[in-house]
Amino acid sequence: MSRAAEETNRRMLRARDAMDRAYAQPLDVPTLARVAHVSPAHFARTFRATFGETPHRYLQRRRVERAMFLLRETDRRVTEICFEVGFNSPGTFSRTFHDIVGRSPRAYRKEAGRGAAAAVPTCFTMAWMRPSAAPSALPVPSVD
Structure with missing residues (x-):
């Protein structure tokens, strides 16, 4: 696995962990994208590619x-x-x-x-x- 792919996975895991911790809070894609340090559009695409479902x-x-x-x-x-x-x-x-x-x-x-x-x-x-x-x-x- 390339270094870039590892970094992307780490960012997506960071966002997913934030979702697991604060599931009852109002969370939206821009907020989660900030946690992952990527743009909202890139976050939505990459999250789905990584975990097989949309962030929502x-x-x-x-x-x-x-x-x-x-x-x-x-x-x-x-x-x-x-x-x-x-x-x-x-x-x-x-x-x-x-x-x-x-x-x-x-x-x-x-x-x-x-x-x-x-x-x-x-x-x-x-x-x-x-x-x-x-x-x-x-x-x-x-x-x-």
């Missing part, structure tokens, strides 16, 4: 991951969780949550509260519960 989609996914935890582990209302993880609208939160997880926040909470996951090792549960950036990219086993 990555941030949404991180927020939904946190919401999933709060829905499983707390009794807070869905609306409270929506605002706590950084969404400005319950409608946008529900739509985004459904797009990423495949069901509504309320349905997710209901299914996660069944207690069936208690018999499954935590490492498997965590891997299964994490939303995928591209579920269609998973290999499908053949049934021959």
Whole structure:
């Protein structure tokens, strides 16, 4: 790997780490580009090339991951969780949550509260519960 590629990766990781730390804050591409010390257009292109998704989609996914935890582990209302993880609208939160997880926040909470996951090792549960950036990219086993 060239020195320039390493520097680019380091800058993108710096921005992604900032997103992970401040996921609930209002973050936009110009702000993240400043963290990475590049122009906004270059940041958006390079982030997608590096991580396989846009900065906006990555941030949404991180927020939904946190919401999933709060829905499983707390009794807070869905609306409270929506605002706590950084969404400005319950409608946008529900739509985004459904797009990423495949069901509504309320349905997710209901299914996660069944207690069936208690018999499954935590490492498997965590891997299964994490939303995928591209579920269609998973290999499908053949049934021959």
